[in-house]
Amino acid sequence: MKSNKLLTIMIIILIAIILVGAIFFVIYLQANKGVQNTEPTIDEIVEASVDVPEIKTNLLDKRYIIIQLKVQTDSKEAAAELEKRLFQVNNIAIQELADMELKQLEGKEGKITLRNTLKSKINELMQDGEVREVYITNYITGQ
Incomplete structure (x- = not known):
């Protein structure tokens, strides 16, 4: 039992x-x-991204650059804020490029450095989110 x-x-x-x-x-x-x-889907990335209109400016070495960017944020709200701040984004890009020579922008590393710098500077402005990535969608230089 x-x-x-x-x-x-x-x-x-x-x-x-x-x-x-x-x-x-x-x-x-x-x-x-x-x-x-x-990881966001491509549709979510597009919704949270802003196209920065073409920027034309001179570089430090008296050459010029025409560049276009797409900035990916972390939300639709952040993208809406960034849309309102496009004039500030343009200003930041122009200031950063004005301190650079063409040789600093050449190659993959030069472009990565520029993208990271822009990301950092734009994030300092943001209040309703943050920038996840800055993409260069058009890039032309000349004399």
Whole structure:
């Protein structure tokens, strides 16, 4: 009798442990479900992006540059704020380019440096979000 009772208690404890484990597993999966999809879709990126009109300015070495940018923010609200701040974005871009020579902009590294600088400076202005990325969509230089 005692062995049957002991066996029954062990089975009940084992089933309880399995159920608790299954519950924690389901909770874990549900909690991580939202984390896996943190990357925005291309439609979300486009909605949260702003096209900066073509900027034409002189460089430090008396050459000129024509550049066009697309700025990706973290939300539609941030994009709306950035739209209102386009005159400030143009000003920042012109100031940064005025201190650069063409050789500083050449190659992949030069463009990455410019993009990172613009991102940082624009983020200093933002109040309702932040800039995630600055893309160069058009780039022409001359003498």
